[in-house]
Amino acid sequence: MEKRPVNEKLELWIGNRRYSSWSLRPWIAMRMADIPFTCEVIPFDEGMGTAEYAGTPRIREVPPTGKVPVLRHDGLTVPDSLAILEYLADLFPERGLWPADREQRAVARAISAEMHSGFAALRRECGMNMGRKPRRKEVSDTVLQDVQRIDQIWSEVLEATGGPFLFGRRFCIADAMYAPVVNRFHAYDLPRSAAAQAYMEAIMDLPAWKEWEREALAEPWIIPAYENL
Numbered sequence: 142m143e144k145r146p147v148n149e150k151l152e153l154w155i156g157n158r159r160y161s162s163w164s165l166r167p168w169i170a171m172r173m174a175d176i177p178f179t180c181e182v183i184p185f186d187e188g189m190g191t192a193e194y195a196g197t198p199r200i201r202e203v204p205p206t207g208k209v210p211v212l213r214h215d216g217l218t219v220p221d222s223l224a225i226l227e228y229l230a231d232l233f234p235e236r237g238l239w240p241a242d243r244e245q246r247a248v249a250r251a252i253s254a255e256m257h258s259g260f261a262a263l264r265r266e267c268g269m270n271m272g273r274k275p276r277r278k279e280v281s282d283t284v285l286q287d288v289q290r291i292d293q294i295w296s297e298v299l300e301a302t303g304g305p306f307l308f309g310r311r312f313c314i315a316d317a318m319y320a321p322v323v324n325r326f327h328a329y330d331l332p333r334s335a336a337a338q339a340y341m342e343a344i345m346d347l348p349a350w351k352e353w354e355r356e357a358l359a360e361p362w363i364i365p366a367y368e369n370l
């Protein structure tokens with residue numbers, strides 16, 4: 142069996158909590174699994190122009206990909222939200238980051254992969270914004286197709302597992318992968334079923350969600366381009 146690394150200290154680098162959807166994924170998974178970690182915000186460079194951010198923005202220098210999130214552990218640098226979540230599942234097998242049931246795990250992995258590689262229109266037109274006052278946005282047909290597909294995924298798995306989370310009573314990686322979409326559905330008041338609404342409420346009621354939201358609203362960085370979507 143693989144030996145557990147000696148150094149248990151985990152460091153997560155994230156972007157602006159207000160906008161960085163990919164950062165929310167590992168952050169909320171670690172909170173929900175009660176994994177201790179330190180967290181550093183590396184703000185996006187857009188619209189900064191302040192003395193503090195003069196020169197090369199740290200986001201271009203620090204993460205190897207020029208993007209966040211990044212996990213650092215025991216001399217290892219893991220970029221990419223899904224790769225980080227997989228690494229955490231390996232490191233903490235007892236925390237149930239993936240469902241215990243093999244078939245459920247296969248579905249959880251498939252819908253996580255679908256989220257990671259898909260839904261480009263929704264991501265482009267309805268960026269995550271923790272500070273947006275919920276108001277309806279008229280969206281393109283392509284976005285509506287994304288929204289309907291996500292609603293279908295949520296409804297089918299919730300019906301099969303009984304909720305309140307996608308795979309039952311334990312928050313898992315699939316929930317973390319879809320957490321930013323919960324904000325998008327809410328903030329842009331996108332059309333959704335009662336099952337999707339109940340799921341969104343379960344996620345937005347979590348103390349971890351409220352902690353992220355509180356810290357997002359306390360940030361000094363407002364990026365007009367993201368506010369005017």
Ligand SMILES: N[C@@H](CCC(=O)N[C@@H](CS)C(=O)NCC(=O)O)C(=O)O
Nearest residue numbers: 156161162163208209210221222223
């Ligand atoms: N596939 C990567 C994507 C990471 C990504 O695009 N991060 C965005 C923030 S949500 C970023 O760092 N953008 C900064 C930039 O492109 O300047 C992941 O899942 O972590």
